[in-house]
Amino acid sequence: MNKQKKYGLWVIMKPVMFKIQIAMLLSAFAALSLIATLIVLSLSLSNIMQGTALEIFGIKLNLFNTIVLLAIMTTIAFLSRFYAFVVSHLAAFRLEQILRTNLAQHLAEVPLGYIISNGSGTLKKVIQNDVKALHTFVADSTPMIAKSIVAPITTLIILLVIDYRLAFASISILILGFIAMAYAMRDSEELRKKYDQSQNDINKAVIEFTQAMMVVRTFDDGTSSFRRYNKALLSYKENLNNWMKISATPAKLGMIILSPLPTLLAVLVTGIILLNSSQIGLFALITALFLSTGMADAMMPIMWLQNFIKKSQASALKIQEILDIPTLSISNKPQIPKDFYMEFKKVSFKYDNVETYALKNINLKIPNGSVTALVGPSGAGKSTIAKLIPRFWDVTSGEITIGGVNIKDINPEVLMNTISFVFQDTFLFQDTIYNNIKIANPKASKEEIINAARLAQIHDFIETLPKGYETKAGDRGANLSGGQKQRITIARAILRDTPIVVLDEATAFADPENEEEIVKALANLTSNKTVIMIAHRLSTIKDADQIIVFDKGKIVESGKHKELLQNNKIYKKLWNNYKKSTKWNLEKGESYE
Numbered sequence: 096m097n098k099q100k101k102y103g104l105w106v107i108m109k110p111v112m113f114k115i116q117i118a119m120l121l122s123a124f125a126a127l128s129l130i131a132t133l134i135v136l137s138l139s140l141s142n143i144m145q146g147t148a149l150e151i152f153g154i155k156l157n158l159f160n161t162i163v164l165l166a167i168m169t170t171i172a173f174l175s176r177f178y179a180f181v182v183s184h185l186a187a188f189r190l191e192q193i194l195r196t197n198l199a200q201h202l203a204e205v206p207l208g209y210i211i212s213n214g215s216g217t218l219k220k221v222i223q224n225d226v227k228a229l230h231t232f233v234a235d236s237t238p239m240i241a242k243s244i245v246a247p248i249t250t251l252i253i254l255l256v257i258d259y260r261l262a263f264a265s266i267s268i269l270i271l272g273f274i275a276m277a278y279a280m281r282d283s284e285e286l287r288k289k290y291d292q293s294q295n296d297i298n299k300a301v302i303e304f305t306q307a308m309m310v311v312r313t314f315d316d317g318t319s320s321f322r323r324y325n326k327a328l329l330s331y332k333e334n335l336n337n338w339m340k341i342s343a344t345p346a347k348l349g350m351i352i353l354s355p356l357p358t359l360l361a362v363l364v365t366g367i368i369l370l371n372s373s374q375i376g377l378f379a380l381i382t383a384l385f386l387s388t389g390m391a392d393a394m395m396p397i398m399w400l401q402n403f404i405k406k407s408q409a410s411a412l413k414i415q416e417i418l419d420i421p422t423l424s425i426s427n428k429p430q431i432p433k434d435f436y437m438e439f440k441k442v443s444f445k446y447d448n449v450e451t452y453a454l455k456n457i458n459l460k461i462p463n464g465s466v467t468a469l470v471g472p473s474g475a476g477k478s479t480i481a482k483l484i485p486r487f488w489d490v491t492s493g494e495i496t497i498g499g500v501n502i503k504d505i506n507p508e509v510l511m512n513t514i515s516f517v518f519q520d521t522f523l524f525q526d527t528i529y530n531n532i533k534i535a536n537p538k539a540s541k542e543e544i545i546n547a548a549r550l551a552q553i554h555d556f557i558e559t560l561p562k563g564y565e566t567k568a569g570d571r572g573a574n575l576s577g578g579q580k581q582r583i584t585i586a587r588a589i590l591r592d593t594p595i596v597v598l599d600e601a602t603a604f605a606d607p608e609n610e611e612e613i614v615k616a617l618a619n620l621t622s623n624k625t626v627i628m629i630a631h632r633l634s635t636i637k638d639a640d641q642i643i644v645f646d647k648g649k650i651v652e653s654g655k656h657k658e659l660l661q662n663n664k665i666y667k668k669l670w671n672n673y674k675k676s677t678k679w680n681l682e683k684g685e686s687y688e
């Protein structure tokens with residue numbers, strides 16, 4: 096498949112193509128009007144110099160009428176140019192809106208795993224920067240493209256009609272100028288790459304320098320990361336200097352050649368020679384003088400337009416790549432599960448672009464209303480299995496059923512409303528605590544929200560805040576501790592009231608002070624639910640109905656706590672390690688058990 100052809104810049108602009116075409120037509124018309132104005136102007140000047148009256152289409156015009164005509168023509172040229180940009184800006188805003196909506200709608204249908212794997216930062220960059228780049232392209236460049244094609248071609252044709260030697264004089268200067276410019280830009284792609292790379296390095300170094308400040312400061316005074324930043328700056332300067340050195344002189348030379356004066360001189364000298372030998376008339380000379388200087392002016396943008404087109408093309412491809420991510424498959428005959436008995440049947444799973452399987456042939460039954468704990472060493476596949484249930488990713492082979500229905504046959508919305516997640520890394524929006532809880536159920540009443548906060552053991556704390564529930568949460572909001580944030584997210588999950596609850600390291604943030612409250616909050620969240628818990632703190636899962644032990648993507652043991660201890664295998668080892676670590680903590684005075 097020809098990617099370029101299918102995903103080109105012009106393809107992504109299709110929804111606003113009509114507007115863009117209008118903008119380009121108006122811009123081309125403006126360029127033609129300007130040329131026509133210049134021709135009328137040179138006609139009237141040559142007539143004035145020869146003492147005759149201007150005659151257009153057989154109508155004689157006096158000086159006043161000529162000035163009025165010129166004023167009208169200039170106004171038409173100006174207005175068409177103005178409206179070309181108005182229309183192109185309207186097209187740009189519309190395109191931006193369409194692309195952002197399409198991207199947002201598409202991403203809402205893409206498996207969440209894709210967003211987790213690719214990082215929301217990359218997506219944010221595309222939604223913000225690349226869409227903005229296309230906006231700028233449509234708004235500023237499309238009329239320019241039309242002008243830079245129509246104006247030079249028309250001018251050249253007119254010059255050729257007037258006298259080929261005048262056309263030659265004017266074009267030869269232009270060619271010289273463009274040779275110099277092309278020479279200046281000879282390695283520009285390579286140099287630009289290096290320049291972009293060093294700019295990226297600076298950005299990374301700045302982010303590292305600021306974000307890692309806390310970590311860095313605990314080890315040194317920040318000089319090492321500042322050194323990296325400084326190094327990035329020096330390399331940027333070097334690349335820029337290098338680029339300037341290579342291209343500065345020929346670029347300056349090109350600019351001088353392409354400025355109006357050399358063309359004017361060349362056409363003037365050629366024209367006077369031809370005029371003196373009566374090979375051309377005064378009108379021809381004046382027209383050539385007017386038009387030829389405008390030709391370079393109209394062609395100059397081609398240089399940066401080319402660059403602009405390339406960059407916008409890259410942005411279009413990035414946007415298209417996201418729009419091409421396959422969406423979550425939706426069954427044509429969705430079924431509603433009768434209960435919440437869950438089963439993994441021969442489930443294997445492999446992440447994209449990873450050779451090894453993260454899960455291999457998993458067979459697992461999770462009875463309705465039971466508590467199942469997933470344990471195992473780091474990287475064993477516990478989180479992966481939990482994330483397959485709400486279809487963050489789809490299984491590579493095998494199937495997962497809820498109430499006997501393959502989860503792929505459950506409407507994604509229904510599935511999402513069946514499962515709540517409490518992750519170790521909590522996320523709060525830059526909004527009030529009230530809205531941060533309400534998001535779980537926008538229809539919930541105030542009483543329901545407060546009740547959820549109460550059950551999550553966070554209500555009393557919220558009441559102590561100066562603005563109570565109206566306090567802003569999130570990064571720059573209230574200074575909430577990890578445990579407090581966690582309880583807010585538990586309140587959310589309580590408000591959602593889904594029959595299945597997945598807890599991924601939910602007590603990770605608990606300090607002794609918070610632990611009791613979190614455990615209580617979790618007990619309220621999970622009562623009468625089907626619960627899947629992932630935990631390293633084995634004390635929290637001792638009473639689970641079943642404990643599934645994973646290792647290297649496989650289930651290696653399962654049973655109740657006591658049975659597993661008697662088995663004397665991996666779980667016993669994990670338990671002993673856990674006990675040792677808590678003993679160590681106890682010695683340090685931090686009880687976690």
Ligand SMILES: Nc1ncnc2c1ncn2[C@@H]1O[C@H](COP(=O)(O)OP(=O)(O)OP(=O)(O)O)[C@@H](O)[C@H]1O
Nearest residue numbers: 211212446449453472473474475476477478479480
């Ligand atoms: N988004 C991802 N893309 C590629 N590989 C991944 C991704 N997430 C996890 N993995 C890999 O899959 C395997 C299982 O990871 P998973 O996070 O499920 O393990 P875990 O048992 O939950 O570990 P931990 O206890 O450390 O959280 C690991 O080898 C991990 O490197």
